Amino acid sequence: MGKKMEVRDLNLFYGTHQALFDVSIGAEEHQVLALIGPSGCGKSTFLRTLNCMNDRIDGVRIEGDISLDGEDIYAKDTDLTLLRRRVGMVFQRPNPFPMSIYDNVAYGCRVHGITDKAKLDEIVERSLRQAAIWEEAKDRLKGSALGLSGGQQQRLCIARVLAAAPEVLLMDEPCSALDPISTMKIEELVAELKSSFTIVMVTHNMQQAARVSDSTAFFLNGRLIEQGATDDMFTRPKDKKTEDYITGRFG
């Protein structure tokens, strides 16, 4: 397996404030990369650079290389719509649209011009199945997405992203608003999805990083302190700062 996404010497500035310093990191194909670190360490900022979501913020300046399958995503001719289809994002809080479950999942496909009912039905079912919510949703597809529980809404949002047939899934603390059982369901889902996708997940929960990821990256004050196999990071971290953080000695 090669690197699906690769970041080299990334520096990011909000105006004169530098938020990321010389970050170099790779996300292996069909693996889960967890980004951990205390609040404000730059991990969410970093995640958003992976599908050019910081571009909308005034005064942001980005230096360095970020590639998807070896192609620079910050090249001038990058089609942002296509990029965000290939690199989908799941946010911290479930954010279903105020419409039916079916329409939530079909939304992106319709935007991309798919109108064939049979085709849409197929995509909706496949996506809901992939997101492990089909059994709970199949009898209420026309019901409002807002009637679902928080955990179900988050899986619906994952289904909505999957409907666009992405290659990389970015997840920004996808369980932080969920109860423990819903959290476990999302973690189980992540373990299953990685056979089809490459996943980069920001999490505040170190135990979650340990449970679900193949490799872990620890950020502190905008710098990547350490990246390595999760098995190693949680048994023999190389850097004292990593050890102090994952053992709860500072935060």
Place this chain on the structure above:
Amino acid sequence: MEEKTRKEYIQNLEKLQGKVAAMGELARAAVEKSLTALFAGDTALAKSVMKGDDAIDDAIVEIEDDCILLIAKQQPIAHDLRVIATGFKISTDIERIGDHAFDIARTAKELEAPIPAGCVPLLRELGDAALWMVEAAMRCYREKDLSLADQVRKKDTEMDTLFEKAFYGLSNIAESPEERGRVTQLFFIARFLERIGDHSVNIAEWVIYLETAERIRHTKASSAPGR
């Protein structure tokens, strides 16, 4: 019933128990073969038992690594935690049983001939008891059979009696000057077999802890709490 979560974790706990059981089988077979080598004076078999000890040593390292990773990554609690804690402890007892099988095999190799006839029944009784205890301890681990765990604990009293009998029996045979050197080595074998029984009792007690969370070590078999 909803689909279970944490499938991979649960599979890893099952794999761990499978590895402990497989390691136990290696040690049991080593004890059996070392006794065959001893009674038959089969030095080739004794050497193969000694060589096989590496596989047991490799197994414990693998089991310990698995336990450490599961603790570091999965935050096990309750029964899951006991699966891991007992994985550590039982594999240590199995490794010691393997070491004693190695010691018996090495002695068999050094004796280079069948042991004095008078010693055979004494050691055979002790060997049969030790072998039964290892086999039963590992079966109670595999099948989580707590009544069998109790039987293993009770068998230890019989084992102690047999050890005493063997000790005095061997002492009498050692009175003969021409046999003294060889019989002295057999005392050690009697001790190794008695220790194998002790490790089997430990395993049985860890199985009881695994299934009930009750710590019954260092209590008499008949006075285990709630049993």
